[in-house]
Amino acid sequence: MDFKQEYGQKSVTAAEAVKAVKSGDWIDYGWTTTTPVAFDKELAKIMPNLKDLNIRGGILMWEPEIFKLENAKDHFTWNSWHMGGIERKAIAKGFAFYAPIRYSELPRYYRDGNTPGADIAVMQVAPMDNHGYFSFGPSASHLMAACENAKKVIVEVNENVPRCLGGYEEAIHISKVDMIIEGDNPPMAEMGGGGAATEVDKTVAELIVEEIPNGACLQLGIGGMPNAVGSLIAESDLKDLGVHTEMFVDGFVDIANAGKINGSKKNLNRFRQTYAFGAGTKKLYDYLDNNPECMSAPVDYTNDVRIISAHDNFISINNAVDIDLFGQVSSETSGTKQISGAGGQLDFVLGAYLSKGGKSFICLSSTFKNKQGELKSRILPTLHPGSVVTDTRANTHYVVTEYGKVNLKGLSTWQKAEALISIAHPNFRDELIKDAENMNIWRRSNK
Structure with a gap:
């Protein structure tokens, strides 16, 4: 017909x-x-x-x-x-x-x-x-x-x-x-990056970008920090980067337009930027439209740990809500309050670590202010009651705040606690040390 x-x-x-x-x-x-x-x-x-x-x-x-x-x-x-x-x-x-x-x-x-x-x-x-x-x-x-x-x-x-x-x-x-x-042909809904990058975002981004080698394959999550990383990469001297990601965000367009992405070092789908879905500004939609460099694929391919890990030097960058002293990451709830979802974060955390030369980064600000204007730590002794563990303590690789980055792989409980306290806000470190002592996961002061 x-x-x-x-x-x-x-x-x-x-x-x-x-x-x-x-x-x-x-x-x-x-x-x-x-x-x-x-x-x-x-x-x-x-x-x-x-x-x-x-x-x-x-x-x-x-x-x-x-x-x-x-x-x-x-x-x-x-x-x-x-x-x-x-x-x-x-x-x-x-x-x-x-x-x-x-x-x-x-x-x-x-x-x-x-x-x-x-x-x-x-x-x-x-x-x-x-x-x-x-x-x-x-x-x-x-x-x-x-x-x-x-x-x-x-x-x-x-x-x-x-x-x-x-x-x-x-x-x-x-x-x-x-x-x-x-339909009535409404314009594509736009999703911004959450406003201009803060000084905290920029500091975290700098700590991550210095870990990225030429030829790396990138995955960026949604939010201010991953977008700040994207902006910094676009301004860097990095070259021959590839993209294999769950979500395609504006940061990739900036990196590509700066000439940093060509996919020549990708082990799979060379020269193509692979993604499961995209959301951003009109700039992003115009970039994706009829672009043979961009490869739209189902999520059971993009987020398959085996596919992710097949890329050398895979760099995964995602946000978190909270992390506790055991290294448990919650990226989807705060207590029983649902915020987002598990998405593919764990798949990329696992896949990046399995990749030859790969690294997974969980980034978060060390603190936030609640509705009463009180400063609260995102690094907690234990997660809030009811909080869902997105990344288990055995799988968390790098954690980054504005106070530094730590690699939690292979550490004992006291080492994990010491590492995480070292990148907590200084106002909360003494209190976190006491909490660690009470939980029998503290061996010596990091001061």
């Missing part, structure tokens, strides 16, 4: 598409930048007549219309693969819940039946190409697995979604699509 003819036969309005939704359905709602917009608006209109819907997505970049409903919890639950600020607020309203996952395994959850196949999978896509394919844009992640296990697949075409090249599983063919919505 001619693709244009098939396109016409499958074209519907968003109002027509939502008629397929019935109470009790599971709906996959795209991922990050590809969360549906037109479909969401129409679903919100009929949601008061529905109940027991289960909707899955993650890292929302705008508040869906369905979230704005009165008594939303009476009609649906939002099941998030990775929480963001919008979703944290929804938790308090009683309709949002985190799905604890190892992100690299997510496609398998769908394919093995560990997670229910959706009744409907709907997401924004780029316009159809001449071969009948709709690009998932910068959100390949797990979307093909979700579509393969959905009873109905609905795509919402947006001319502003960049056509991101693969890889594989980066696009879906019209033959696998049941309905096509032509």
